[in-house]
Amino acid sequence: MPSHWLKTARKIHKWLGYLLAAQLIAWLLGGFIMSAIPLEKVHGKHLAKRQLDNPFSFIDYTGWSHVDWRSYGTFKAAELSHFLQTPLIKIRTEKRTLYLNGLTGQPFVPPSQAEIAEQAKAHLLDANSNVAVIEKLEKGPREVGYRSNLWRVEMDDAWSTTLYLDAKSGQVLTVRSTLWRIFDFFWMLHIMDYSERENFNNPLLISFSATSVLFCLSGIILLFQAPPWRRRRAVR
Numbered sequence: 643m644p645s646h647w648l649k650t651a652r653k654i655h656k657w658l659g660y661l662l663a664a665q666l667i668a669w670l671l672g673g674f675i676m677s678a679i680p681l682e683k684v685h686g687k688h689l690a691k692r693q694l695d696n697p698f699s700f701i702d703y704t705g706w707s708h709v710d711w712r713s714y715g716t717f718k719a720a721e722l723s724h725f726l727q728t729p730l731i732k733i734r735t736e737k738r739t740l741y742l743n744g745l746t747g748q749p750f751v752p753p754s755q756a757e758i759a760e761q762a763k764a765h766l767l768d769a770n771s772n773v774a775v776i777e778k779l780e781k782g783p784r785e786v787g788y789r790s791n792l793w794r795v796e797m798d799d800a801w802s803t804t805l806y807l808d809a810k811s812g813q814v815l816t817v818r819s820t821l822w823r824i825f826d827f828f829w830m831l832h833i834m835d836y837s838e839r840e841n842f843n844n845p846l847l848i849s850f851s852a853t854s855v856l857f858c859l860s861g862i863i864l865l866f867q868a869p870p871w872r873r874r875r876a877v878r
Contacts, residue, residue: 658857665834665850672828684825686817689803690765693814696722698729698744705747706731714740725753725812726761732811741811753812755793761812762795762805774798782806784838785818785826 682688700706703722711717714733721732722744729744741750753761759773775796782789786806792815797803801819808815830839834847 654856654860658853658860662850662854662857666854668828668831672832675828676825676832679821679825684822686803686819686822688767689799689801689819690767690805690814690817692765692817694724694764696724698722698724703729703731703744705729705743705745708747709742710747723811723813725750726757726764730811750811752810758793758807758812759795761807761814762793762797765805765814765817766797766803768797768799768803771797771799771803774802778809785823786816789815 700722709731714735717733717735719734721734723730723732724744728750730750731742731744731747733740733742742748743750755776755778759776762773762776763771773795775794777794779792779794780790782792782794786792786794789806791809793807793809793812795805795807797805801821804818806815806818807813826839830836833839833842833844834850835841835844
């Protein structure tokens with residue numbers, strides 16, 4: 643191979659190495675962390691249940707016959723659920739989701755802070771955990787998808803287990819923890835989306851990926867400077 647090709651390849655390889663060093667480490671470390679942590683633990687399935695078994699049967703929903711279904715227009719589905727000791731009827735229309743008291747058929751009264759705390763503890767798998775922080779949010783943070791009108795309940799356990807509950811129904815929306823936030827941080831480094839951490843096709847990632855390919859190609863070219871088969875011949 644011509645010497646000037648090797649000289650150019652050395653320069654390209656060196657400067658690309660400087661440019662990519664930090665990101666390559668982030669990619670490798672992030673890949674290791676994300677592959678080492680089971681997804682069920684990232685989603686907090688070992689910390690809290692998303693849903694509890696419904697203790698009520700259909701005959702307990704005495705308010706079903708009292709619901710004025712016509713007033714809700716066209717709806718997509720009606721589901722039976724519960725909140726603590728109250729059966730709920732969930733109605734999904736084309737524009738909104740409503741919750742009715744399953745005993746009376748009337749709109750469900752949004753739960754209080756004390757009831758939200760009780761609901762959160764009922765979903766926890768560690769009975770020894772207690773509520774450390776509880777607050778009502780008009781708009782949640784990014785880790786809950788910026789949903790509006792919800793409760794944030796953080797527990798005092800080792801993983802700072804945090805449950806987000808819908809303020810209207812008291813249903814658990816999602817579970818977050820320190821483990822999820824660690825995974826999310828390395829996911830951010832891995833896909834190089836430093837704002838919303840969702841865009842896997844962002845220009846920065848594509849640019850660095852293309853640069854990494856050039857880095858590998860220049861390294862392959864440098865192999866021809868002193869190929870292994872020539873070294874073996876020299877030894878012989």
